[in-house]
Amino acid sequence: MQVAATRKIVVLGTGGTIAGTSSVAGANVGYTAGQIGVQQLLAAVPALAQASPCNLEAEQIAQIDSKDMDFSVWARLAGRCAQHLADPLVAGIVITHGTDTLEETAWLLRELLAASRPVVLTCAMRPATALVPDGPQNLLDAVTLAAEPSACGVLMVAAGVVHGARAVSKVHPLRLDAFASGDEGSLGWVEAGRVRWAHGRAPAVTAPRHAALLPGLATAAWPRVEIVHSHAGADGCVVDWLVDKGVRGIVVAATGNGTLHRALEAALARAVAAGVAVRAASRCPEGRMLAIEGAPWRDAEGLSPVKARISLMLELMDGA
CATH class of the missing domain: 3.40.50.1170 (L-asparaginase, N-terminal domain)
Known part of the structure; x- marks a missing residue:
């Protein structure tokens, strides 16, 4: 047997x-x-x-x-x-x-x-x-x-x-x-x-968005994606420096419901014009920003800045 x-x-x-x-x-x-x-x-x-x-x-x-x-x-x-x-x-x-x-x-x-x-x-x-x-x-x-x-x-x-x-x-x-x-x-x-x-049943599994990257992940070139913060007195110089150094993506940790210091906002617009992918997340630890409209970048779909950075890296690697 x-x-x-x-x-x-x-x-x-x-x-x-x-x-x-x-x-x-x-x-x-x-x-x-x-x-x-x-x-x-x-x-x-x-x-x-x-x-x-x-x-x-x-x-x-x-x-x-x-x-x-x-x-x-x-x-x-x-x-x-x-x-x-x-x-x-x-x-x-x-x-x-x-x-x-x-x-x-x-x-x-x-x-x-x-x-x-x-x-x-x-x-x-x-x-x-x-x-x-x-x-x-x-x-x-x-x-x-x-x-x-x-x-x-x-x-x-x-x-x-x-x-x-x-x-x-x-x-x-x-x-x-x-x-x-x-x-x-x-x-x-x-x-x-x-x-x-918590709700009497296990949460359902959700399909991964970037599973196709797995076979080549060990030898892949991870794109440089950085996080910048919007804050009182922000002037956008860090964004301009990152663009000059060849950054591929920037996640901005915005105040409140996605608001940005006007100088930082202008610098991010320059980054987008230079071909850099930008995503906006909120600095707030709870809640979720409303969808961004009328800006040259997307919101982070409710992700924290550090997680939004990971998603943007994978998107860039995946050619999304």
């Missing part, structure tokens, strides 16, 4: 505070991120064996502080996720990540991956050597979420709260529940080893 192969959850490590250590016993700050390998992180949480009926497999993608995330790590991570999702035995993927750029990585993966199964990012605000680290519980919750049959798409879980890739952002520099989803709200919670969805 042929024995059926066991399904698995793949845990991809990239470093971050969850893998950080401090030379000061019990310290919550002043640590070095990305010091502990993902296999060691799994071994430190014995309860993982009961969190899922699937086998766990670990793979180290990178070992960095996420403030130093770069295009090569993004390409490697996205490529490995795609390969694992193509394996029918993979029930889900967990990614351990630093908090600083987690929301950017989540949105990149959301734009690239056809994730009919869950791809769950998790993190920690305290290093592994803290007196009471939060990483082990977050990792346990992430595996629970990745094993949930109804889950799909790119998700994030920390402090027991499940967020979607589009809305999640880091909103606090220190507290354990450092992430929020603005007025869109969280998708659900992991409570006592079970997933409870």
